[in-house]
Amino acid sequence: MLRYFSLILALSLPLAALAVEPDEMLDDSALESRAREISKELRCVVCLNQDIDSSNAGVARDLRLLVRERLVSGDSDKEVVAFIQARYGDYVLLKPPLNEKTYVLWFAPLGMVAVAIGIVAVAMRKRRKKSVPKVLSDAEEREIKQFIDQHKSGETT
Amino acid sequence: MGRILALTPLLIAVVFGGFFLWGLNPERDPNEVPSVLISQPAPEFALEPVAGVDTPGLARSDLTGNATPVVMNVFASWCVPCRAEHAVLTSLVQRDDITLFGINYKDKPEDAARWLAELGNPYARIGSDQSGRAGIEWGISGVPETFIIGPDGTVLYRYVGPVVGEDAVGKFREALVQSGAISREDL
Structure with a gap:
């Protein structure tokens, strides 16, 4: 003890x-x-x-x-x-x-966060645009159909 | 928009690189404490003479109305670098005709008297600051420190640490020229 x-x-x-x-x-x-x-x-x-x-x-x-x-x-x-x-x-x-001399010190972190959010927002918007599914045009559909048919007939012979 | 975005890493690298370059500058002393006194009127203080030394005391009023800028040195007998600096200050007085005032910082009067008797006394006036209160008024962080004060009582320059060695003496003499205490030819 x-x-x-x-x-x-x-x-x-x-x-x-x-x-x-x-x-x-x-x-x-x-x-x-x-x-x-x-x-x-x-x-x-x-x-x-x-x-x-x-x-x-x-x-x-x-x-x-x-x-x-x-x-x-x-x-x-x-x-x-x-x-x-x-x-x-x-x-x-x-x-x-907090005075004129220290504004950078106090507000730079907030500014950096704002810039980071901006960059992320722009990047995300871009990615979303890319992933939008596109419908093929009639001409493309025909071309693909033709290609598949050709491939199939080639396989059988 | 995409092009601007692609440039941001470069921009960030430039900003940081510039900051690092500034930080690597060997002239920059991160331990330097900026003085608030520069370009400000000298603080109010009045000090008794050092007992046993035949030199009058020092007060704020002694710093004004001089014909040329004066040098005020904060020293103490217990301060080892002050001993080395003493020769530089003496030469300023003898060779360049500078008026030199002193604040004897936190020193025993008998020690200060012995120190001055041994090394010589280049000071026109010495104030004895046994409590260190005048030192606080001057915002000093240690001894020695040396100030240049204009004829109107404005603090023109402050040197922290001993004015010893080619670099320090060169810097200090340059400041004396800038303040008009000596002419450029004497540099």
């Missing part, structure tokens, strides 16, 4: 090893949880593909402290993000915003 318990404890230790240090945390748990949510959406400018909430970089820590400081001084979540965005640009947001 003790072995299982220590195993579970050992496995859950990495989860507890977060970058946010106790001295950074706010006493107000509501503000602290807001800070954590904001931190998860901000990119660490040193490590690039990590949010500042889980980064141990110095700048990430500074930004975490800044987020908390702004929250304590009464900023809304949006204002805090805007404050940091004004200094580090759109790049600091892990979720790219």
